[in-house]
Amino acid sequence: MAAGVSDWQLRHREVVRSSRDTYLPRAGVDELRQRIDAVLLGAPPGAVLSHLTAAALWRFEVPLVGDDRRVHLSVPPGSRVRSRADRVVHASPVPGPETRRLHGLLVTSASRTWMDLAAVVPPAALLAVTDQMLARRFPADEFPAVVARARGRRGVATARAVMSLGDPLAGSPMESVLRWILLEAGLPCPVLQHVIRARGRFLGQVDMAWPDRRVLVEFDGEVHRERRVFVDDVRRQNGLVLAGWTVLRFTSADVLGRPQHVLATIRAALGLA
Known part of the structure; x- marks a missing residue:
């Protein structure tokens, strides 16, 4: 309203409502960075891009999950922020050593992203990510340490079943x-x-x-x-x-x-x- 944008303009066919109070130019809906920027406008302090969004920023291809365009955030437990049409909120603490800066964004580390994915994707999809990580020279002996640190969390059983089966030679x-x-x-x-x-x-x-x-x-x-x-x-x-x-x-x-x-x-x- 301060910029002079009217309700009528927000209903224009070239504008898409991505959530209750957020609008995007239709041309930007397909761009991950624009969707992330829109979601981060309302994100609480300490929010970290995680799960499938972090995987996309790390350029991991995750099969079998369909076209999930929602932005995934991990927030401190007790935060009042909730999931909505354009975002999925995971209440999970992310210590500083498990974060990285990618393209100016705070993202879960590759190893933390792998562990987070273990809780939300099928084992076959996690194996695909494991293969890609090994192909980029992620140390194979680091996976057991990642699983050990995650003791008691969802996805540990899947991660344990997959971690020893990775192969950097997988073609796709x-x-x-x-x-x-x-x-x-x-x-x-x-x-x-x-x-x-x-x-x-x-x-x-x-x-x-x-x-x-x-x-x-x-x-x-x-x-x-x-x-x-x-x-x-x-x-x-x-x-x-x-x-x-x-x-x-x-x-x-x-x-x-x-x-x-x-x-x-x-x-x-x-x-x-």
Whole structure:
């Protein structure tokens, strides 16, 4: 009102109401930083960006959680601030050593973010984040210490189940999800990014393989729909088949929609059916 903005202007089609008392330009709704800035206007002292928002700021891809555009905040217990349409409030103390400054914002550290995620995402999604952290050289032996510090908190059981299964060679978050499905079902752990050669000739580097069974699995993401990639895939597959390998290819529709079929197919290929 002080700036001369009227109620009529706030009802303009180019303005979006993100919560009871907050409005954003429609062009800014898709920008995480603008949503964060809007939420922080009403955040209490000591609020820290956490959970899925911290993961996004750390550039961790978290599968299986959908398009959650709400900003996640951790606030001191006893704070009167509550969740609303544009924010999720977690009443949890965040000690100073568990915070960092990213892009000028106070955010939970990578290790604290991982532990927070353990309480709100499926184990397969947490494994995907674990793989990404290891790929960025996060020390593998730090995970047990993070879990020990979190004793008694939600998510500890999930974190403990996942922490020893991480692999920095995972090619994508959905490959991590597929690997979790395999390990949870008791299948042998595959070798990731296995290089296959025949008579000294390079045939390919594959997503997952069981070299002793000459079975490999490829996860086909969106990029594999591009014509050039598709053609290369077909040519490489022919070479692998001729070299005596069983080639199995799955998409997100298989992994998410028919996981039991995926498991049965891999079991049969491994001779475990």
